[in-house]
Amino acid sequence: MREGWRSEPAAHGGCQCGAVRFELPAGPKKSTVCHCRMCQRATGNAFAPLLEVPTSEVTWHGTPSVWASSSVAERGFCSTCGTPLFYRSGDTTEFMAGSLTGFDYRPVANHGVEGCVPWVKGLHHLPDHATRPELVAEVVSHQAPEE
Template identity: 35%
Template sequence: MLTGGCHCGSVRYETADAPFERALCHCELCRRTTGAPAVAWFTVRESALRLTGEPATYASSDHAVRTFCGRCGTQITFKDAAYGDRIDLTTASLDDPEAAPPVEQIWVRSRLPWMAAAHALPDDLDRRPTEA
């Protein structure tokens, strides 16, 4: 069972389906709708997904809708009408994101050039924002 939800807990989900796709997406739409340089997604059958709460929806294109928590803003799903009974969920919204790590990267032609070198950036594991 995979479970997850938004940051504030208003929207929750669960699925017994094993993900059949797990990817790190570099497309511009994912970047713009999340404010992140890439988004990790996993895909299950929509009919096997149980969503609770009242997620807000946003038509990010003429054929795709994204859901997110209207209270805290966490993006939860991506649904493309062209793909039938399948829905993508944001991997980082899982209670245990290690349960469905990406196994491939998609839309790599759109990848921000500095993302290719991100693994070489120094680690600062304990950094906290400084107070002004």
């Protein structure tokens, strides 16, 4: 197995609206976090937590839209709700960890650390706060149910 890859259980996930879903069989997978500027812009976030799998192993339900973000890679997303879903280069696809349902994501490495925003390294020192129950009770979600 390639460096950082480990045998993992099956996984599945998809976009917010449910138009695009995917299944990943049990087998080799690699979990990493990318801090590069391209991933920051693609996710609208400080980093991209990614689960890498062989592209040939992915089963799609619905068709993601794809955009060539560089000369070596493309990024997939749902054209209905806009959810970023993956980064694909070569023979692997790296899924956004937030699009996974019920998968024990455990990253093995940080990549693109030259783009790491300074405040990320201090997040573990901040206090944790759960969402207020009264807010949860009044929100009407338009997201598809998680499977």
